[in-house]
Amino acid sequence: MKRVKEPRSAAVRSGVSGRDPVMDIARVGCLVCVVLGHLLLLGASVTARHDLVLVRPLELQAWFTPVTWVTQIMPLFFAIGGFVGAQAWRRIDARGGTAAEFIRGRVLRLARPAVPFFAFLAIAILAMLLSGLDSDTVGRITSGVASPLWFLAAYTFSQAFVPGMVALHERAPVRTLVGLAVAAIALDVTRWASGISELGLFNMIFVWLFIQQLGVWAADGWFAARSRWSLSLLVVASFATLALLTELGAYPANMLDNLNPPTVALCLQGIAQLSLLMLLHPLLDRMMHVTAIRRIVAAVGSRLMTIYLWHLPVIALIVGLLLLSPVPSPEPGTVGWWLTRPVILLIAILLLTGITIALRRFEQPIIPRSNDKRVHDWSVSVSASLVILPPFTVVVFGLNFAIAVVGTVLLALAVLLQLPPRWSRRSRRSAQTVHSRDFDRLNRR
Secondary structure, three states: OOOOOOOHHHHHHOOOOOOOHHHHHHHHHHHHHHHHHHHHHOEEEEOOOOOEEEEOHHHHOOOHHHHHHHHOOHHHHHHHHHHHHHHHHHHHHHOOOOHHHHHHHHHHHHHHHHHHHHHHHHHHHHHHHHOOOOHHHHHHHHHHHOHHHHHHHHHHHHHHOHHHHHHHHHHOHHHHHHHHHHHHHHHHHHHHHHOOHHHHHHHHHHHHHHHHHHHHHHHOOOOOOOOHHHHHHHHHHHHHHHHHHHHOOOOOOOHHHHOOOOOOHHHHHHHHHHHHHHHOHHHHHHHOOOHHHHHHHHHHHOOHHHHHHHHHHHHHHHHHHHHHOOOOOOOOOOHHHHHHHHHHHHHHHHHHHHHHHHOHHHOOOOOOOOOOOOOOHHHHHHHHHHHHHHHHHHHHHOOOHHHHHHHHHHHHHHHHHHOOOOOOHHHHHHHHOOOHHHHHHHHOO
């Protein structure tokens, strides 16, 4: 369908109204991929000398590497974040709100579920040390359990820049996207030339902002205006370029190996995955008209961060308890091991359901009084920094008891700084009655 060309300001403002339900089901689908991936990646056994052996059975499969080009979905998650973030920011901007107001909402959305999680990690590490486990074993367990925390740092940083990146997009969309791509490529080349792998950490800025900016283009209607043939060509061209780069040895073929530090390979993957999503948009839109699917998406979507943060510790706990039980555990990677994964998944879903119910207040929106609109730039900046610091420290130095304790304190401070000063008892009671189907509507205020 041919797009009617609008003035830039009109085209931008067209993204203010409405929320695309396809992005909701896509985000839930991304979470499902993450949970299933970690379930199949975590294999553990105990030797005759009572040593813990951790393996990754899924990576041993011949078909695993090419499958990661589609199922390693973090690029798509950030692109969706750019789409939803741009729409949310434009709604706030349209009613006279500020960038600080938008960022405060994102900080609370991400930091509040992380507070009890970091507190749990601190208690769990202390309990393992007091039980007599040696520090090396504890370190191996915690490094695996805490591995998804990089997302909290990268996503908070990226979302904090949404208002600024939307403004750059409105002024110079092509130059902004190309500038981010050039910066990401330059960092990769510098890392290769210097041999300093730590330089790759700076691409947590440019790679993820580039992919998030793709979502801003989508929110502005660019991808929707492309024909199915054009979108298909984008998918093929992106994957073909990625295949060439991996064949030349520039990047690992396993997309999981391109995550930390992030590489330009993820940018190509993000273009392909977002184009695929837009190709599937009509089908997914019809699915969201099914009441049962819509309710499931709303229920999971209102508990997204809690599920993401807690799913790996829950899976690790189940696997650990099975190893300690008298019931023989199948060797990871064997047929018996694969056949037990659906049972482990079912138990994990039940436990995660209980956790999300117990911690639901941490993902329910804060409802301030309508006349309380004081949002200070300095406090929002400090809070965003406090949210980024603990998970980034875990990425760089790993997780130990001290980092978990300090992280809990910093995240709690980030939340306390952003709680509305006049958050009344009536507002607290109202927040407790928010249902999952109302969550997104309230959280986008």
